[in-house]
Amino acid sequence: MNCDWTRDNVVLYIYEELPDDAKFEFERHIQHCIACRRELESAREFKENMAAFPVHEISPNLLAANRMELQEALEHTEQSRGWGMFVFDFAGWMHQLKLAPALTAALLIFGFAGGVGTTYSILKPKGPLTPPSVSANIAGIESIIPQENSNKVTIKYDTLTPQTTEGDINDPEIQQLLLLACKNNRDAGVRLVCIDQMKKQLNSQPEDNAVREALVYALRYDQNPGVRLKALDGLKGYVKDDRHVRDAVLEALMHDTNAGVRSEAISLLDQVKADGNVRDTLRVLAERDQNKYIRNESKRILGSTPNLE
Numbered sequence: 688m689n690c691d692w693t694r695d696n697v698v699l700y701i702y703e704e705l706p707d708d709a710k711f712e713f714e715r716h717i718q719h720c721i722a723c724r725r726e727l728e729s730a731r732e733f734k735e736n737m738a739a740f741p742v743h744e745i746s747p748n749l750l751a752a753n754r755m756e757l758q759e760a761l762e763h764t765e766q767s768r769g770w771g772m773f774v775f776d777f778a779g780w781m782h783q784l785k786l787a788p789a790l791t792a793a794l795l796i797f798g799f800a801g802g803v804g805t806t807y808s809i810l811k812p813k814g815p816l817t818p819p820s821v822s823a824n825i826a827g828i829e830s831i832i833p834q835e836n837s838n839k840v841t842i843k844y845d846t847l848t849p850q851t852t853e854g855d856i857n858d859p860e861i862q863q864l865l866l867l868a869c870k871n872n873r874d875a876g877v878r879l880v881c882i883d884q885m886k887k888q889l890n891s892q893p894e895d896n897a898v899r900e901a902l903v904y905a906l907r908y909d910q911n912p913g914v915r916l917k918a919l920d921g922l923k924g925y926v927k928d929d930r931h932v933r934d935a936v937l938e939a940l941m942h943d944t945n946a947g948v949r950s951e952a953i954s955l956l957d958q959v960k961a962d963g964n965v966r967d968t969l970r971v972l973a974e975r976d977q978n979k980y981i982r983n984e985s986k987r988i989l990g991s992t993p994n995l996e
Contacts, residue, residue, distance in 0.1 A: 690716075690720060690722060690723055693713060693716050693717065693720070693723045693726070694723065694726050696709070696713060697726055697727055697730045698730060700713050700727070701727070701730055701731055701734055827844065827845050827873065828842060828843070828844045828845075828864060828867060828868035828874075828877055828881070829843040829844060829845060829874075829877070830842070830843045830877060831865070831868060831877055831880040831881055831884065832880075833880065833883070833884060838855050838856045838857065838887065838891070839853065839854065839855050839856070840853070840854070840856055840861060840865075840884055841853045842861065842864045842865075842868075844864060844867075852864070856884050856887060856888050856891075857888065857891060857892065862888070862897070862898075865881055865884055865885060865888075865901075866897060866898075866901050868881040869881045869882065869885065869901045869902075869904070869905055870901065870904055870905075875910075875911040875913065875914060878905070878909065878911065878914045879911075879913060879914055879917060882902065882905060882914060882917040882918055882921060883917065885898050885901060885902060885921060886917070886920065886921040889921060889924075893924070899922070899925060899929070899932065902918045902921045902922050903918070903922065903931065903932060903935045905917075905918040906918040906919060906922065906935050906936075906938075906939055907935060907938060907939075912943075912944075912945035912947060912948055915939065915943065915945065915948045916947060916948055916951055919936070919939065919948065919951045919952060919955065920951075922935070922936065922955075923955050926955045926956070926958065926959060927958050927959050933956075933959060933962065933964075933965070934964075936952050936955050936956065937952075937956075937964065937965065937968055939952040940952040940953050940956070940968065940972070940981075941968065941972075946978060946980075949978065949981060950980060950981070950984075953972075953981060953984050953985070953988075954984075956969070956988065957988055957991075966989065969985040969988055969989050970985070970989065972985040973985035973986045973989060
């Protein structure tokens, strides 16, 4: 146990997040180290001072914007992790095992049981193979072909080799593939068809939250403005009663880089002008937005109910 380790774990200690063995070592160290004890006292004082401040309610717009930035940061981090995700401190892990004999015994038992299970799986007779589930190893959706005058679609998707399935849009497997296509496919044309099929699905199942979330995701994160416009069209029936959808539309109005998407977004807010967050946003846009149409529309919506506060 050294001072660097102790200082790195001060926050975990004061929030009761250290394991019992590490907590014991931490407390034993600070009994004999004045510098680390001062570090601990300083951290506790900071925690108490922060707790004394009043907790303010976060506006839905700010919360939604921060969630979007966090999602983008996480996606960027996952793409750049590389081989670092496989590196760990073997010496430190062994030190933890020495401090936790019960864990060591459990790992040995688990390893023995795993070895027996592996041997059995290798030697047992091979039965008939069952086809993988529709979601197994799906790499991407190649195409979606709607059938005219029906709710059926034909979806071609990649696993180890391209595969195709066909069914009604209300079938759970078809729904799962559509959700994957909207979020993961690199082909904007496929995503456009996907959004169209999800809009049809909402017509028959308006309370389908998974589809609604997929449309919100497309509105927030899709790089293609055409996809975002279709997502807005699919969500327009929920803006009035669903605050989560309304916040996503406000985000698009405030931050989308495409003027057409922003124009469509503000047209959906006319029906919810009584909402305080909507009116606050419209006031800001009416005064400061660089887009003349957005400024004029904001003033028009606000002026249509001049006595409403």
